Amino acid sequence: MMRMPSSLHAQRFLLTASIALLLISPARPQTTSYEFNDSHFHLTNNIQEGPDIHDFLKMMGTRTGRVALFGLPLQQQWSYRDDGDRAPKYYLHSDAPLYYYSFTDAYIAMAYKSLAKEQQARVDPMITGFNPTDMYAADHIRRVLNTFPGVFSGIGEFTIHKEFVSSKISGEVASLEDPALDRLLDFAGEVGLVVLIHNDIDIPFSDVLMKEGTEPAYLAPMKAVFKRHPSTTFIWAHMGLGRVVRPNKNHARDIEAILRDPDFRHVNFDISWDETAKYIVATPEATKTMAGLMQRYPDRFLFGTDSAAPPDESKYTKVFYQYDPLWKSLDADTSRKVRLQNFERIFDEARRKVRGWESAHVTHGYSN
Numbered sequence: 001m002m003r004m005p006s007s008l009h010a011q012r013f014l015l016t017a018s019i020a021l022l023l024i025s026p027a028r029p030q031t032t033s034y035e036f037n038d039s040h041f042h043l044t045n046n047i048q049e050g051p052d053i054h055d056f057l058k059m060m061g062t063r064t065g066r067v068a069l070f071g072l073p074l075q076q077q078w079s080y081r082d083d084g085d086r087a088p089k090y091y092l093h094s095d096a097p098l099y100y101y102s103f104t105d106a107y108i109a110m111a112y113k114s115l116a117k118e119q120q121a122r123v124d125p126m127i128t129g130f131n132p133t134d135m136y137a138a139d140h141i142r143r144v145l146n147t148f149p150g151v152f153s154g155i156g157e158f159t160i161h162k163e164f165v166s167s168k169i170s171g172e173v174a175s176l177e178d179p180a181l182d183r184l185l186d187f188a189g190e191v192g193l194v195v196l197i198h199n200d201i202d203i204p205f206s207d208v209l210m211k212e213g214t215e216p217a218y219l220a221p222m223k224a225v226f227k228r229h230p231s232t233t234f235i236w237a238h239m240g241l242g243r244v245v246r247p248n249k250n251h252a253r254d255i256e257a258i259l260r261d262p263d264f265r266h267v268n269f270d271i272s273w274d275e276t277a278k279y280i281v282a283t284p285e286a287t288k289t290m291a292g293l294m295q296r297y298p299d300r301f302l303f304g305t306d307s308a309a310p311p312d313e314s315k316y317t318k319v320f321y322q323y324d325p326l327w328k329s330l331d332a333d334t335s336r337k338v339r340l341q342n343f344e345r346i347f348d349e350a351r352r353k354v355r356g357w358e359s360a361h362v363t364h365g366y367s368n
């Protein structure tokens with residue numbers, strides 16, 4: 001080997017060192033440096049209030065890479081007859097009904113469009129302002145895509161059966177058997193929109209009221225919905241759990257039966273919501289059961305916060321840290337998939353398909 005003169009040696013060392021420095025400290029954090037992508041985030045609350053989207057991007061900071069972002073389509077009515085001057089901000093704070101607030105989709109689209117290009121790349125907006133009991137729901141979704149092409153990646157979170165909520169919505173009660181639901185899910189499949197659906201796996205307090213061994217009330221109807229729509233990509237929010245819809249002792253087994261069955265390969269699960277996390281981190285055994293399920297099916301779970309209208313970064317990221325025991329129980333590959341890569345795979349595919357559908361079908365140019 002030829003010996004270099006020492007000054008040249010030093011120059012070369014400096015050059016190598018500065019290249020290395022450039023590589024380890026990029027101007028902007030790369031995707032791989034983020035802690036998580038968020039598959040489930042509400043920018044607004046039940047009365048359509050929430051942070052400015054630019055402030056929210058600051059909350060994402062260097063921890064959150066990308067986000068599936070939507071409003072909350074169920075608006076809490078302020079009934080003066082019922083609530084007087086006590087303006088309700090949350091659906092449990094009033095007996096007045098909730099109603100479908102379609103303007104949310106225009107609001108979310110305009111918020112997204114106000115972002116710079118590199119900020120938009122981190123956001124996947126979702127359409128939620130439709131009534132799933134209405135045969136015209138699919139037409140609403142088509143109209144939103146037509147009016148705001150280049151924006152949306154999916155539909156949801158929308159709700160069929162949800163403890164305390166479904167019964168409060170004015171109009172017909174939603175149902176998994178409704179042809180209106182099938183029509184909108186067919187349309188989502190045709191376009192390539194990801195479907196984020198909230199449907200409790202069971203009725204509340206069923207463990208107290210039902211006999212041992214009874215199947216959760218909505219498990220079979222949900223599976224039937226998935227089977228009727230094999231070309232639609234689903235994310236079943238919260239694995240069907242809720243505030244009082246607890247996982248029964250067969251919950252992991254029931255979820256695994258779906259994961260194992262090739263007929264349900266289009267079905268994924270999110271573990272969003274502090275109410276879901278409370279079950280998973282309740283005991284070391286519960287955490288171990290969940291970790292085992294994720295390690296056997298690492299491509300099928302997504303982390304999400306289910307944060308709604310957070311005021312600051314620590315409130316926004318709270319659920320992620322609540323899951324610390326789970327993150328510690330997963331191998332590095334599974335953890336990375338659940339926190340980051342499954343989101344990227346599912347939403348990149350949705351963006352590609354929806355943009356393709358739009359270029360073939362969007363007929364007018366309201367948007368610029």
Ligand SMILES: [Zn+2]
Nearest residue numbers: 157198237238
């Ligand atoms: Zn939900």
